[in-house]
Amino acid sequence: MELLRSETYEARSLPPGSSEPAPAVLEIRWDPLTGHTTRLVGSGGALMPASELDLRAVADQTATTCPFCGDRLEARTPRLLPEISQRGRIRRGEAVLFPNLLAYAKHAAVSVYSPGRHYLPLGDMTPELVADNLATQVAFVEAVQRHDGESRWASINANHMLPSGSSLFHPHMQGAVDPTPTTMQRLLADTPAQRFVDYLEAERREGRRYLGTTGSVEWLASFAPIAPAELRAFLPGRASPAELSPPLVQELAWGIATALGLYAEMGHESFNMAIYGAPPATAGYPLNLRIGLRSNLKALYRSDSTYFERLHWEGAIDISPEELAELAGGRFGA
Numbered sequence: 001m002e003l004l005r006s007e008t009y010e011a012r013s014l015p016p017g018s019s020e021p022a023p024a025v026l027e028i029r030w031d032p033l034t035g036h037t038t039r040l041v042g043s044g045g046a047l048m049p050a051s052e053l054d055l056r057a058v059a060d061q062t063a064t065t066c067p068f069c070g071d072r073l074e075a076r077t078p079r080l081l082p083e084i085s086q087r088g089r090i091r092r093g094e095a096v097l098f099p100n101l102l103a104y105a106k107h108a109a110v111s112v113y114s115p116g117r118h119y120l121p122l123g124d125m126t127p128e129l130v131a132d133n134l135a136t137q138v139a140f141v142e143a144v145q146r147h148d149g150e151s152r153w154a155s156i157n158a159n160h161m162l163p164s165g166s167s168l169f170h171p172h173m174q175g176a177v178d179p180t181p182t183t184m185q186r187l188l189a190d191t192p193a194q195r196f197v198d199y200l201e202a203e204r205r206e207g208r209r210y211l212g213t214t215g216s217v218e219w220l221a222s223f224a225p226i227a228p229a230e231l232r233a234f235l236p237g238r239a240s241p242a243e244l245s246p247p248l249v250q251e252l253a254w255g256i257a258t259a260l261g262l263y264a265e266m267g268h269e270s271f272n273m274a275i276y277g278a279p280p281a282t283a284g285y286p287l288n289l290r291i292g293l294r295s296n297l298k299a300l301y302r303s304d305s306t307y308f309e310r311l312h313w314e315g316a317i318d319i320s321p322e323e324l325a326e327l328a329g330g331r332f333g334a
């Protein structure tokens with residue numbers, strides 16, 4: 001498989017009131033790791049309008065009944081079994097982790113950035129808030145895997161704000177630890193180790209989507225995004241979130257907070273993230289993540305998840321990866 005494969009097609013039609021064919025360019029790209037295809041359509045970001053929402057007003061409206069706010073969290077969220085945590089919940093800084101009420105995984109966790117931060121726009125997300133939240137999830141994976149050696153597949157994820165799939169407004173992350181991988185974890189783990197090396201090397205050489213390294217973490221604008229404005233990060237030498245040392249958690253969190261700052265500048269408030277773990281010590285597998293935008297909350301506006309994404313497993317994206325990398329500029333170190 002060619003590493004950075006793309007094909008361009010010209011679509012032609014007669015515009016209303018004209019007999020002159022109008023060409024439009026469509027580009028298909030193949031993901032260098034899994035081979036998933038993406039279609040880049042040329043509407044220049046028009047499919048993802050910036051937020052016009054009064055986020056503060058929605059926060060005020062939802063805070064009065066929120067189970068993650070303040071003292072309500074203690075009373076209304078489940079506790080971890082003593083073999084996972086003696087104290088029932090895992091805390092770092094302001095962040096608190098507890099089991100998900102809905103068993104999305106054999107071991108499913110929710111972690112709020114802070115019970116005191118129901119209103120947390122992306123522009124206010126700091127490296128410290130992300131690091132503390134990420135640290136609770138890493139501690140959860142470690143504790144689960146110490147107790148349940150069969151649950152080797154861990155991921156740390158985010159549905160951020162209602163359009164992303166989150167049922168609660170209060171900002172949080174989610175963790176899943178299972179004996180079996182998700183489809184994407186399986187596809188990534190089946191990718192030959194050399195393919196990851198070659199992909200990073202090709203992007204470094206080509207330069208237009210390579211965003212930089214923070215030391216141990218390399219950042220890219222995705223060549224073939226499944227989500228709008230998708231960024232990817234790779235941590236060679238670590239396979240599972242359980243293997244992240246506290247300095248690595250801080251370094252990764254700095255990059256995530258930087259990505260969220262970029263999204264805020266682009267006028268967005270909703271995103272999905274997945275950190276795809278393989279079993280600890282999987283040789284050659286680099287722990288890696290995807291993070292991408294979701295539509296802003298807007299009455300009578302489309303979801304960004306269409307038949308392409310849901311049923312064809314293919315992104316239909318109108319934010320160019322190269323323009324995204326230009327917007328990111330030097331903020332990731334390149």
Ligand SMILES: [Zn+2]
Nearest residue numbers: 066069118170
């Ligand atoms: Zn809340």
